[in-house]
Amino acid sequence: MTGPVFSSSSPRTLRSPRLVFFPGAPWAWAVAAAVAAWSAPLRAQDTLRPPVEQGVRVGITYTPGLRPGLLVLGGPRRDLLDSVRAIVRRDLDDSDRFEMITLPGSDSLMVAVGAGMGAPAAGTKSGSFVNYALYQALGADYTVDVVDRPDSGIAVMVYDVKGGGVRKAIPVPVTDLKSPDFRFDVHRASDEVVRAAAGTPGIAATRILFENNRRVYRVDADGADAVAITQPGGGTMSPTWAPDGRRMVYSEQAGPIRRLVVVDVASGQRDVVGPTTTGVNFAPAFSPDGRTLAFSRSDEDGTHIYAYNLADHCCLQRLTAGRFSDNLSPTFSPDGRRIAFVSTRAGAPQIYAMSADGTEQELFAPFDYGVTGSSYAPEWSPDGLHLAFHRDVAGTYQIFVMDVASRSVRQLTSAGRNEDPTWAPDGRHLAFVSSRTGTRQIWVMDMDTGRVRQLTRLDGARLPSWSPRVSDTNHH
């Protein structure tokens, strides 16, 4: 036995709970299932485990595998389980909340037949799958598995290694790999795994809008399914999610003007925002209640921030004034009471804030006049604690985050040109544009660990907007 392999894709803090994920090699599972089932014909009677949530009974999971029909049942089911397993594993890794421990297939089989090693599971047949003692020795806090349910569905199991029982069983509704909702249903289960193990849900069931070649694209938070969702030739920019995750707004070129269009994502229904049919309208932001749209407009009066009541289609209000400064790129605080924005009132563009009605304007992110680089594209974090933006450093842009309470500013990137950050709903991940590979692509960074991953691999991408958590499947 060569011993278990620990793998970790990047250095982490030691605070992360350790998490063992069952390997996905199909043959390993088939053998493990057969061995386990053969030695445990009465698994359904298992009563040593704590009560399982939502009626999923752990232990009968591989009983069908014992029957002569194993191979018939096994083919597509194994594909499904393996696909789910791969997606969940990646989602959990991308959550950056766990130290992932990977066991090679052969070792896991050894582990699986090593009955008696795991204390709470010792002597129980199903315990051969969850060897708590071994996983504890490996440093794991949680173990995750994807299993069949008796009702022909599947479930993602979260085992508490120290506590020695099932922490949570999360049903995955979709059983068909070809279902358009398949991946997203699995992402939702992943987010529940994160909730069970880390206390706060993950961000796998979210999507990021961005622009490429003047079209709006959408990509899942794991980088899958990048698709254009507007037609070519629209000259689109600044796609932005509404807080309900059902609508988006973007800026599109229409002859000499740029107007804002609100689109219902599911139906494709388009509504041109009434007062944006003159001038160049761009960089929109929904208020947290979704009723107000703040946006920037460039026209003969310069560039200023306006607010429009979308709910009642009325009451266009200009929030900034002054002939000699540009004001743009509004972003609401999560309580809806403040708006941070970019202004050139002191010369170079810097970050300011004001009340949502335009009063109480103040400098927000401190800067040294003539020293600090120009600052752009602020976005307020969903928890209200931080403000992300990009700033000129030595002739290129880098991502910065300001702690709103202390107004202290910290630089997060240094490789290549990095700009236009957008917050994930967990308030710790940021998507942004980076040129570090040569072309502009969307990247994701975890603010806590500093870990980065590349999200898009297209011929270019810019101006990302991260969706809120999406609760229903009807999101495409």
Added chain:
Amino acid sequence: MRRAMPLAFGIAVLAIAAACGGNPPPQAPQPNADSLAAAERARQDSLAREQAIRDSIERARREAEERIRRASEDSLAALRRGTEEVRGMVTAMINFDFDKSDIRPGDAQVLDRKLAVLQANPGLTIEIVGHCDERGSDEYNLALGNRRALSAKQYLVSRGIDAGRISTRSMGEEQPVNPGHDETAWAQNRRDEFGITAGGDVLMRPPGM
């Protein structure tokens, strides 16, 4: 060409003189066959001569018309050439320094020519479109392009052009003239473009230009 008409006219006059001078003086009424025939010949000759005169006049008229037509075509072409040249003055681009919207000294002369053309052609209206290079922040560039367009407009309006004759807009960095990613491309892309929106069919050259 210019000599053709007097020449033709002279020949015609000579022909008439020769015809008159060559005839015997009229005699007493002693009509005979010979004299009748002679009279008839004379009448025929006279008709032919009249026809020749008419032909030559007609020819001269046509030639004159042709000359006038060509002359006016020449002047239309000249006018058209002039309009093209003046239009070139109107649409000449100006460029900007990085992240700046100030009019550069060299470009002030370019704007002064536009000023003169706008003054010489009161019906002319124009549009100024501000553009940026790709280095600036994408959304901020829409504001910067707007400022560049307004900057050129302000230059012209402050020198007496009615603000209503100049519209402005910004394309940010969305329409580069040079798709390159170096300083040469960026310098070309930081620009104002000028378009004619009305009154540009015939443009008068400003005095002294």
